[in-house]
Amino acid sequence: MLFKTEKNWKEFLSIEDEETLNEILRKTAKHRGAYKNSDEIKLAQLWCALIELKRENVALYKKIKKMEFFFNGMIERIKKEITEEKDIIKDLEKF
Numbered sequence: 505m506l507f508k509t510e511k512n513w514k515e516f517l518s519i520e521d522e523e524t525l526n527e528i529l530r531k532t533a534k535h536r537g538a539y540k541n542s543d544e545i546k547l548a549q550l551w552c553a554l555i556e557l558k559r560e561n562v563a564l565y566k567k568i569k570k571m572e573f574f575f576n577g578m579i580e581r582i583k584k585e586i587t588e589e590k591d592i593i594k595d596l597e598k599f
Contacts, residue, residue, distance in 0.1 A: 531556040 514522055532539075535552035542548035 528553050528556060 514525065517525065532549060532553040535549075535555070539545055539548035539552050
């Protein structure tokens with residue numbers, strides 16, 4: 505072969521997946537100083553991407569926990585109101 509053609513595997517991804525990958529790569533670029541000093545740059549870059557994904561995961565987990573706390577509080581208040589209403593109805597029926 506006279507000319508070396510480089511295959512770009514990203515071309516075979518869906519548009520959404522390619523955009524997602526590019527977003528991860530942009531976030532991973534924050535760690536460029538670390539992975540550029542590695543003997544295995546590509547592998548180090550993957551680990552840095554994993555760090556970024558873990559950060560996103562932790563942030564989402566915290567948000568879900570806050571929402572869960574909020575909804576559990578709402579459910580408890582609703583249960584309390586229903587119980588109070590039932591008690592009022594029972595008291596009125598006895599009257």
